[in-house]
Amino acid sequence: RVVFTGRHNGTGKVMSTPLRKFVANMDKNRQDAWSYVEDSYFFQRHPKLLEACPALPAVLRGEDYFGLLPAKLRPTGVTLLWGGKYSRSRLHVDVYNMTG
Numbered sequence: 001r002v003v004f005t006g007r008h009n010g011t012g013k014v015m016s017t018p019l020r021k022f023v024a025n026m027d028k029n030r031q032d033a034w035s036y037v038e039d040s041y042f043f044q045r046h047p048k049l050l051e052a053c054p055a056l057p058a059v060l061r062g063e064d065y066f067g068l069l070p071a072k073l074r075p076t077g078v079t080l081l082w083g084g085k086y087s088r089s090r091l092h093v094d095v096y097n098m099t100g
Contacts, residue, residue, distance in 0.1 A: 004083075006035040026084030036083030043078045050078060 002019045005012055009032055022037065029035065043050040056077070066074045081087070 002037050004035050004037045006033070008033040029084045029086045031086050034083060034086040034088070036081050036087040039080045039082070040076060040078075042080040044076060053078070 001016050002022050003014060003016045004022060005014055007013075015035075022035075026035075043053075066077075
């Protein structure tokens with residue numbers, strides 16, 4: 001199962017479905033109704049792919065207080081957003097103060 005965010009006319013809703021069903025419906029996205037899967041652990045499981053990603057911009061490389069936390073509690077700082085046509089996520093700061 002995957003947990004995903006669906007949006008319709010500016011309103012978001014978090015839902016869950018089997019991955020197969022999510023993929024089968026990705027082509028039904030519209031400009032006013034779309035969805036994406038967010039996976040914060042993808043790059044931990046596939047570190048070679050992370051090496052291919054661009055470096056964090058200098059403006060975002062300020063002091064990092066997450067280094068004070070035990071390693072198990074530190075967020076990774078990278079998240080994969082995966083969706084079909086019209087899927088998008090605005091630049092934002094989430095609850096862990098990570099930039100997405």
